[in-house]
Amino acid sequence: MASQPNILYFQVDNLGCGELSCYTGGPFRGTWTPHIDEFARGGTRLTNFAPEAQCTPSRSALLTGRHAIRSGTHSVPIGAEAGWGLVRWERTLADALSEAGYACAAYGKWHVGEGPGRWPTDKGFDEWYGPPRTYDEALWPADPWYDPARDPVSRMLEIRKGQAAPDEREQLTLDVRRDCDAEYLKRTNDFITRCVDNGAPFFVYFNHSLMHMPVLPRKEFEGRTGNGPWADSLAELDADFAQLLALLEATGVRDNTIVVFAGDNGPEEVTAWRGSPGAWRGSYFAGGEGNLRTPCIVQWPGQIPSGQVSNDIMHITDWFTTLLGAAGVHVPTDRVIDGVDQRAWLTGEAAHSQREGYLYWMGAELYGVKWRDFKLVLVQQLHLSDPPQRLATPRVINLLTDPHEREAFALPHLHSWTASHFNRLMAEFAESVKREPLTPAGAPIGHVP
Template identity: 45%
Template sequence: MTTAQPSPPNIIFILADNLGWGELGCYGGGVLRGAPTPRIDALAAEGIRFTNFNVESDCVPTRSALMTGRHPIRTGALQSVPAGLPQGIVPWEITLAQLISRQGYASACFGKWHLGDRPGRYPTDRGFDEWYGIPRTSNESMFTASPGYDPSVTPLPYVMQARAGEPASDVHVYDLEARRRIDAELTERTIEFIQRQSKANKPFFAYVPITQLHYPTLPHRDFAGRTGAGDFADSMVEMDSRVGQIVDALDATGLAERTLLVFGSDNGPEFRRPWRGTAGPWTGTYHTAMEGALRVPFMMRWPGHIPPGRVTNEIVHIVDLYPTLARIAGASAPTDRPIDGLDQTDFLLDAQAHSAREGFVYYIKQELRAAKWRDWKMHVVWEAEPNAGAKHLESPLLFNLTRDPKEETDVGSEASWVRTPIRRMIHAFQQTLKEHPPIPAGAPDDYVPGAGKERQHDGVKREK
């Protein structure tokens, strides 16, 4: 494999929603979950599959981390927020799409955005040339079927579309039938975009945040009953098929060797029943600091550059994709703000044996919950299940994830030395928060960190 920096490739990034570590066949699920996933399994075998790829606590924080290279404690994109309330990332943030588009790429977002639902914060305001999808999340598709739903107080959810420089528009109501159809629509538009850019001979970035397996986990009618194992399994088979369609369309253009193809998940599995998923050997779901929330399936294929059949347990984090994909596209991450992501290009291209990362801190909203370093995990707040009640620990719990993947046996006494590097990592990160105060959740569009006067979330100007 070459160790030189290759020419900038096309980039296709398919991001699944609430797909747990243990769902896919290549991660020990598949037929055990009633849903074989041969297309995604094959994709993993053709490149690198990560067993220790880490994300944030749920949808919005992870998508913010991907698009900014910064932990959500910095960006203020801390959680999902209902329609009509301030949400997403402020325009001051420089998105991955902006970095890549500036290199002459055509760019498109087909799917769930969840980083702003008003003009100025839509994907086409944040670096993408075109967008088709939903501004927030799939559970809104249940609104119109909910007894007592009143659209005068909670707006109707819509599938939307937009092109850069033009206003976004509503396409149709996002109800339960539309929820079944949407991933087919996203796939069709992604394929059309790939084919269009192939004919134009222009490099492209296709960000495809599909909606499966987010609740309500409902398959397209063409896949309903396919497995005999229920809607969840049918939806997973549909997801596998949609990924296969995109791969086939790309390969048919002859651009496979000139395209970096990425597939992953935004967070750990759903905790709500009847849609609860699995994280395989790891304990927990999203909205916790358990390993089942942090680790997700993730893989990359780039023929001729990323060796096939490679599996790594090195720690990589979603924030790392920001500087990594930027460099691969010929761009550079901004230097006027803290960027938490580490460039993993050399590691991906097999020019470096180990990840550039040894660990990371983990916040839920504004609270430090845990930190992970090498094979170790230290919890300062314990909540194994969402809504179980956070326990603030006087003595942190320490686990060795290799010997104890389910985080059941505290080894804080016998391995107390591990607290030193973990505490140093936490201290260093928190020092940067003092030097660069976080953007408050709900900050207005004109918020600029570090200005002489900063607009705070209530719109009142205050001296620093």
């Protein structure tokens, strides 16, 4: 249908709130990001957008509209054999959109499953190119202890609908990792051009590799900022996003395309490529506020007002429900959906977000609960490298008065009344699990909860 909006979801890997100049980065990180900044001025910028704690759970939550703990995808599968990930029963954004006539493509890291029945083309996408897991596997070939004749070889994969299994492409080396986004851009250009020529609405799930370690700018960006490879990589990210926006303009579909620019979790923590959480503290794979907030900006011309900034909560699962609603597609009713339709708020019909809070996990363990500007901490861990501390007495944090989460008690008020709201959110989740049991990690493809 001509009225169906196209959707471009541009997901950035390990993007802290202290990187982009339209948030709290820019010159403090060595370069401005002018194209992303301009995009923010033309749309709505969220300062309380909540991903999940790691790459895999965030991607799973976005695609299914469900907390990853429900889908058995709550943790990055380090060293997992093929056959892991989303089970056949799970329905994705691409499943629903493709059934409504959308052409769907994914480029970049998949990271929510491998093996028969779990590839992107099994989950509604018409085509995909990228690595099945993570970019740090590009470090393998240069490791003197690594032996490709004995050890696994990580490759870029490509698959189109109708194929039983992906085709293996080039080995994931540092050079391939450095240049992969140029290949994603090329393929996106071809896909969108074909869709426009055919008059088909499209959903492009574009997973940019930056700012995931190893952070390497392409050759044409090396030295561009004069402030090192991290700043050069931010300049590359900014330019790549601008290239996609220019493509939408050139093909004449910009005014009928929802564009979401969003991170997948908090910043890198590994020292050589450490990112910045900006005004917050914490890294990915932890429970600090720096991992519970990542940049998110959206434009939908004629629908979402420009120049808006909101600190209301939006969770990554909400995009599932919101995008399906925008496309006129029914949200599944035969399963628990955690996502909330945020169209009324984003379009200005409602003054505030339709969500007051959410639960957050690290792996399979519940780390805490957010409600408005308050946070209940059950397990304290700010950074990947910090040992988790399970608190005998949970902490209540007022993020307006203690944004760095330093105080053991929220004096002078304590805010103990907030327990009623935290308990309500936890009770609602517990009740939902009674109705629909959690899928265990590693569940077989045919598992049904």
